[in-house]
Amino acid sequence: MDIKLHKQATTTPKIRAEIQAAPSSISDSELARQYGVADATIRRWRYRDDVQDRSHTRHNLLATLTSEQEAVLIAAREFLRLGLDDLLVVAREFLNPRLSRSGLHRMLKRREVPTLAELARQDAGDREQPTHQRFRAYDPGFVHVDIKHLPQMPDEQQKRYLYVAIDRATRWVYLEVRRSQSAEDARSFMKRLVEKAPFKVEKVLTDNGLPAVAVPSWTKRSLPMSA
Known part of the structure; x- marks a missing residue:
């Protein structure tokens, strides 16, 4: 097979395959140190189904994602x-460090993503007060974790899952995209969450999806989420 690498590529197809085959117990940072690349490079290839570079030519000049x-x-x-602005910080940290504010705004508009006001009105129909308005009442370490199914892309062979956590007090965010909802993946995510958090994780709340075995034994767990 004739595989052409981009001029600035820092990995080969062989290395990319090794990255994809690495056990979930090995963190992105550990793999980055092992191969001498950035964490973002590991995240780019670890959860892909192929090892080939994609064209840098954008089909839509307004798209940056x-x-x-x-x-x-x-x-x-x-x-x-x-x-x-907060979503832009998350996007630049975990997905695309060069994403512009206007590019993010255009994407949300194009995909018809509800505004925060619209989401708040949706919440009001389900509960007396939206959960996200009560975050400030808690000390750091009160972390809400959830797993979201991501839509399967046409060129993907399997589903992917978004593991996401937010601290109720500080609004600190951590997320990873993984290939399964297995207990092993959940434990690996929680291990890195605890390592990355700038505070001690005291209590984990989850609405669904997070296996009990994934929660560190020294933390308290609440299921379903309580206020």
């Missing part, structure tokens, strides 16, 4: 209820 990245951001927006 792939369809997969857009799906991640839309799911994150629905769960985290972040404003445009």
Whole structure:
């Protein structure tokens, strides 16, 4: 097979395959150190179904995100209820460091993603007060975790899942895209969440999807989510 690498590629197809085959117990940062690349490079290839470079030519000059990245951001927006500027911080940290504010805004408009006000009205129909308005009442370490199914892209062979966590007090966010909802993947996510958090995780809340075995034994767990 004739495989052409982009001029600035830092990995080969062989290395990309090794990255994809790495067990979930090995963190992105550990793989990055092992192969001498950035964490973002590991995240780019670890959850892909292929090892070939995709064209850098954009089919839509207004688009700065792939369809997969857009799906991640839309799911994150629905769960985290972040404003445009906060969502941009998350997008740049985990998906595309060069994403512009205007590019993100255009994507949300194009995909007809509800505004925060519209989401709040939806919440009001389900409960007396939206959960995200009560976050400030808690001390750091009160973390809400959820797993979201991501839409399967036409060129993908399997589903992907968004693991996302937000601290109720500080609004600190951590997320990963994974290939399954297995207990092993959940434990691996929670391990890295605890390592990355700038505070001690005291209590984990979840609406669905997170296996009990994934929650560290020294934390308290609430299921379903309580206020």
